[in-house]
Amino acid sequence: MIRFESDYLEGALPEVMRALNETNLVQTPGYGEDEYCAAAAAKIREKCAAPGSAVHFLIGGTQVNFTFIAAALRPHQAAIAAASGHIAVHESGSVEATGHKVVALPCGVDGKISAAQVRECVEAHWADSTHEHQPQPKLVYISQPTENGTIYSLAELEALSAVCREKGLIFFVDGARLGTALVCPGADASLADLARLADAFYIGGTKLGALFGEALVITNPALNRDFRYIEKQRGGMLAKGRLLGVQFGALMTGGLYERTARREVELAWRLRRAFEEKGWPLYCDSPTNQQFPIAPDAALEKLAEKYSFSDWARIDETHRAVRFCTSWATKEEDVSALIKDIRAL
Amino acid sequence: MIRFESDYLEGALPEVMRALNETNLVQTPGYGEDEYCAAAAAKIREKCAAPGSAVHFLIGGTQVNFTFIAAALRPHQAAIAAASGHIAVHESGSVEATGHKVVALPCGVDGKISAAQVRECVEAHWADSTHEHQPQPKLVYISQPTENGTIYSLAELEALSAVCREKGLIFFVDGARLGTALVCPGADASLADLARLADAFYIGGTKLGALFGEALVITNPALNRDFRYIEKQRGGMLAKGRLLGVQFGALMTGGLYERTARREVELAWRLRRAFEEKGWPLYCDSPTNQQFPIAPDAALEKLAEKYSFSDWARIDETHRAVRFCTSWATKEEDVSALIKDIRAL
Amino acid sequence: MIRFESDYLEGALPEVMRALNETNLVQTPGYGEDEYCAAAAAKIREKCAAPGSAVHFLIGGTQVNFTFIAAALRPHQAAIAAASGHIAVHESGSVEATGHKVVALPCGVDGKISAAQVRECVEAHWADSTHEHQPQPKLVYISQPTENGTIYSLAELEALSAVCREKGLIFFVDGARLGTALVCPGADASLADLARLADAFYIGGTKLGALFGEALVITNPALNRDFRYIEKQRGGMLAKGRLLGVQFGALMTGGLYERTARREVELAWRLRRAFEEKGWPLYCDSPTNQQFPIAPDAALEKLAEKYSFSDWARIDETHRAVRFCTSWATKEEDVSALIKDIRAL
Amino acid sequence: MIRFESDYLEGALPEVMRALNETNLVQTPGYGEDEYCAAAAAKIREKCAAPGSAVHFLIGGTQVNFTFIAAALRPHQAAIAAASGHIAVHESGSVEATGHKVVALPCGVDGKISAAQVRECVEAHWADSTHEHQPQPKLVYISQPTENGTIYSLAELEALSAVCREKGLIFFVDGARLGTALVCPGADASLADLARLADAFYIGGTKLGALFGEALVITNPALNRDFRYIEKQRGGMLAKGRLLGVQFGALMTGGLYERTARREVELAWRLRRAFEEKGWPLYCDSPTNQQFPIAPDAALEKLAEKYSFSDWARIDETHRAVRFCTSWATKEEDVSALIKDIRAL
Numbered sequence A, B, C, D: 001m002i003r004f005e006s007d008y009l010e011g012a013l014p015e016v017m018r019a020l021n022e023t024n025l026v027q028t029p030g031y032g033e034d035e036y037c038a039a040a041a042a043k044i045r046e047k048c049a050a051p052g053s054a055v056h057f058l059i060g061g062t063q064v065n066f067t068f069i070a071a072a073l074r075p076h077q078a079a080i081a082a083a084s085g086h087i088a089v090h091e092s093g094s095v096e097a098t099g100h101k102v103v104a105l106p107c108g109v110d111g112k113i114s115a116a117q118v119r120e121c122v123e124a125h126w127a128d129s130t131h132e133h134q135p136q137p138k139l140v141y142i143s144q145p146t147e148n149g150t151i152y153s154l155a156e157l158e159a160l161s162a163v164c165r166e167k168g169l170i171f172f173v174d175g176a177r178l179g180t181a182l183v184c185p186g187a188d189a190s191l192a193d194l195a196r197l198a199d200a201f202y203i204g205g206t207k208l209g210a211l212f213g214e215a216l217v218i219t220n221p222a223l224n225r226d227f228r229y230i231e232k233q234r235g236g237m238l239a240k241g242r243l244l245g246v247q248f249g250a251l252m253t254g255g256l257y258e259r260t261a262r263r264e265v266e267l268a269w270r271l272r273r274a275f276e277e278k279g280w281p282l283y284c285d286s287p288t289n290q291q292f293p294i295a296p297d298a299a300l301e302k303l304a305e306k307y308s309f310s311d312w313a314r315i316d317e318t319h320r321a322v323r324f325c326t327s328w329a330t331k332e333e334d335v336s337a338l339i340k341d342i343r344a345l
Helices: A014-022 A035-047 A061-073 A115-127 A154-167 A178-183 A192-197 A227-231 A240-250 A256-278 A297-304 A332-344 B016-020 B036-049 B061-072 B115-129 B156-166 B180-183 B191-197 B227-233 B242-251 B257-276 B297-305 B332-343 C014-022 C035-047 C061-072 C114-129 C155-169 C178-183 C191-197 C228-231 C242-251 C257-277 C295-306 C332-344 D014-021 D035-047 D062-071 D115-127 D154-167 D178-183 D191-197 D226-233 D242-251 D256-278 D297-304 D330-344
Strands: A054-058 A077-082 A102-105 A136-143 A170-174 A200-204 A212-217 A294-296 A309-318 A319-325 B054-057 B077-081 B102-103 B134-141 B170-174 B200-204 B216-217 B295-296 B311-316 B319-325 C054-058 C077-082 C100-107 C138-143 C170-174 C198-204 C214-218 C292-295 C310-316 C319-325 D052-056 D077-082 D101-106 D138-143 D170-174 D202-204 D214-219 D294-296 D310-316 D318-324
Touching: A014 A240, A014 B016, A035 A212, A035 A240, A035 B319, A054 A061, A054 A227, A054 A240, A061 A136, A061 A170, A061 A200, A061 A227, A061 C170, A077 A178, A115 A136, A115 A154, A136 A154, A154 A170, A154 A192, A154 D214, A178 A200, A178 A256, A212 D191, A227 B180, A240 A256, A256 A332, A256 D077, A297 A319, A297 A332, A319 C257, A332 C310, B016 B242, B036 B054, B036 B216, B036 B242, B054 B061, B054 B227, B054 B242, B061 B170, B061 B200, B061 B216, B061 B227, B077 B170, B102 B115, B102 B191, B115 B156, B115 B170, B134 B156, B156 B170, B156 B191, B180 B200, B180 B257, B191 C054, B242 B257, B257 B319, B257 B332, B295 B297, B297 B319, B297 B332, B297 D330, C014 C242, C035 C054, C035 C214, C035 C242, C035 D077, C054 C061, C054 C228, C054 C242, C061 C138, C061 C170, C061 C214, C061 C228, C100 C114, C114 C138, C114 C155, C114 D202, C138 C155, C138 C191, C155 C170, C155 C191, C178 C198, C178 C257, C191 C198, C242 C257, C257 C319, C257 C332, C292 C295, C295 C319, C295 C332, D014 D242, D035 D052, D035 D214, D052 D062, D052 D226, D062 D170, D062 D202, D062 D214, D062 D226, D101 D115, D115 D138, D115 D154, D154 D170, D154 D191, D178 D202, D178 D256, D242 D256, D256 D318, D256 D330, D294 D297, D297 D318
Parallel strands: A077 A102, A077 A136, A136 A170, A170 A200, B077 B102, B077 B134, B134 B170, B170 B200, C077 C100, C077 C138, C138 C170, C170 C198, D077 D101, D077 D138, D138 D170, D170 D202
Antiparallel strands: A054 A212, A200 A212, A294 A319, A309 A319, B054 B216, B200 B216, B295 B319, B311 B319, C054 C214, C198 C214, C292 C319, C310 C319, D052 D214, D202 D214, D294 D318, D310 D318
């Protein structure tokens, strides 16, 4: 079986493994207070052109999301997210488990929410004479790229950031696959833009070549206060924190992170072109490493004998949308084989 | 600087790194539903002689503790722990953050609580006519070995288990350094004993040769129900769960886990004998890989120029107790050098 | 100003005040363990033909809702509610503050959800291979009558109950204005039906003639276990619990509760007929004490000089739906005056 | 049976009942946004000489405690309390249920903690290099009077307030029986002192002549931000909030509150003198409406045939400490009868 169902099916990039192997016997203090973490954080701050920001390394994406949200909100405040956003549908109610409602805004297949929607939601709250009887919207959560692989343009991010600042909202960006949004066709928002526009965001490692780990960048100093307490309290502080520093140190050196993302995206676009050539419409217009063709069930069943992919949405009685993911480990020959098999269907 | 301040200062055992390296490119499903996890779980069940138990791999000890406790208790129920227990003092209130009080029972420097104390606490609760105005004690948490390196004897564990069963309490054992308690001088409780006596316990990897990871064994099937939801919700479910399976697979093969623990303990006893020879009393009688000599401040300052260790307790104006830890990575020559330097003081 | 904006604008029925005055100096134990509470509970059990059920008196509706839900669910479980349900929109995220997601099902202006919707939601959850990454739907919350004054028929309640039992869900009914649903035109579900069909429900006092207080009836004994701990923990246990027993004792004697509800409904229907006569369509078909005419803004502004009512929904640029409520204290002459003024518009 | 076991055994003062009866049919807006609440709040602000403070009326003491603490703390912060403090032992873990640890400081039978203890606790936290692994002490909770009826002197309150301000802690005073601490022998701290020294405190009504209700005074404006959301979220916002305004309006008029407290205290001191005359030592030196004689079991059994009181602590095999409470409703003749019966023992 050749697997395309997600981008966390293998271990880590050779460069990452090498760094872990080489530093294996070095002794360092625990809990992220080591030189590897300090060095990786410095590189990230530099890449983000955000010298004053704080960088914390956590183990997984769900954990970053609920830990940051729990740290940022008071008990009566809520996070706004797209109805298909990860915190709204795929984290087992982890944000609610910290006591906060996720206010789901309707979104299309692109999985995006707009500044206008945020404005309307917040203004409706404050205009309601019984707003104290409702959770107070206080934080805007988006993913870049989204669950469906689409990306926010710089203009969209600017607009979201502007409405957040105007309304006193916290702007938080989930970057589980952030690298792909930085390098894909049409990408026009850089890490420095994100650092400038968001109060916090994370650079995902798990899905971009690390064994595991995410780098949370908090650019708003008020939101960084005592963060490490809450990181520890919620289980996100690794005893051997240096493992995260070592990995991000490797990823952030010599353009490895971007190069890895670029390769993932290029392989994904090869698939995309094959789908289009085959006449399979795309469920959504993802420029990143996830591609969502709508195909006949019969064709998909045939492919499934040799390849794994994820079911995404039923379209009609004989067609469904599925997801193919590429990763840092996807082999060119596997992509070529898949394309050949699609053509042959 | 030669470091003895804790046992999570390095990476992982060569066998563990090798297993990670060798499996790095293998594709597996995510979230612990892979063959490596299944195989490692099977080995653990066999070692524990507990074929019906469930095994879950989580990332860290704090996380196992609060996740299991949150899954096991209803909102009004509390965990009983020693006043110096890890959940009572070193986890940033993580159990309280899930809504539950930790009822701290007094304990001596051995960090242990007794079956009699548990009985008294629970009987006092139910005898009080206003017990509904107090959290209901429902779970007993101990560490084996304790924070201070001491161990519960089999008889003590039997007694704790018996009172828990009699009173309808859940018995949970934190095994962050469990291996050392299995092999140290005086050890008489096996993994199979733990599995027979506790409702759940975990076998720590982070402090015994893994890069990271703990194996939670739930022997009481009622407490395993829907556990994976809560594991995900609390951030404990790793996307590349196979990393944990691969590591525990290595640790549980060919006696590596016990051999590692035995080596840690032997090196620690070399230190212990050096402390005794020097006339430094021991703060507590730890037979495991943590040793706590009481020494003159001046001597410790001298040692601190070359070695790191942890401050533990002030004894009088010129003496304090400190902790020296050995780990899988501690070098024999470093132990020898330290002993030589102690003798020369 | 003559007020119709809600049904909690005055104190309590004369019979309730009389009972409070007459018992004022009697000494009783605290926390609801008194004879007044016991007697009122017995009357409620009898009325409900549910001799084995438990009755708890709490102070307010929001409190009953989140306290029961917190007591009933495990951490990963969610409550299903209509998108316009009270717990979904008007309780400041109180259910989320206990850690649970409220899964909002779409509903029309009648504010109702159907057994088919519940079935679909639950089956979709379990059919999803990643269901462990989503909150588990476990409890169905409805209001009888709904936020918009409509009622569930006996057949609808039977169907909801049946799907809950089939799927292992808890069925909970918010009865803040329950009396009106028992006596209004078209009502065909009795208290005994509710007790038979739901796992728990509450009989609202605050909006039906009591000063304050709600009677929670738990018919499923498994859900009553240790409930008083959680009631105390969440602030719902009144020190002078007898005040609730005294009030419900009065309400449940001689048909006072139903008589009060009937009067509220009759006055509301006088208004309803006046709206219809005037040609004002009804926003929703409420047979209870809340009526929702759609009227021209100009007419409403005129009425607002003399009467208070609540804005409910904007219909078009010159029309909006508003809410008129009657209560136990609404005066006949005030209703007559309002009708006369409507006719004169 | 003549009851002395607590001070919440009866309804309310005649003046309070009269106010409720007289205003029963007046229509007001709900949720505390009525003129009765506004007027009562104004009186309280005036009495406290705290014109800028916010006053919120909640239903019960446990609720005020956990609601204020939940509103005031971030997730990693803890409340400091005496080991015998109400939040530490008699509220079913309600503070923990909002996610926060209660750090219990040792205290004697007077139930008090000192500024020095608070200072030591906080300094020890910050001096610990692993303080991020522990809950951060951030709020000091005391009761005035304490659980055991003792009172803090003005000097003690000044010292607590000073250490709180120096260390950035929130100072919160539970005043369930506050009136008695204002008027008892030895009392030297006024309402204005409390308002000046504490960040928030509450004036208890339930135990001082109201049917129910507590007036929370928040003098620190930063802690009042959005408080009403959290009050609603935690079930503390009464639909007919005016009931609380009406009651506190009566209590705060013409010195009724203080007069009631004074009468309670005077009757308690009559009992105290009878205990002393009898040679029964006092368990603690309470100058307020709770008295704790240590008496022979046989004598107490004899008294228990006619009077109720609370068991408090076993002293030796034949003696125990018990609690006698007086309330606004305690009859002089009942006190006289009790004293006569004690003398006759």
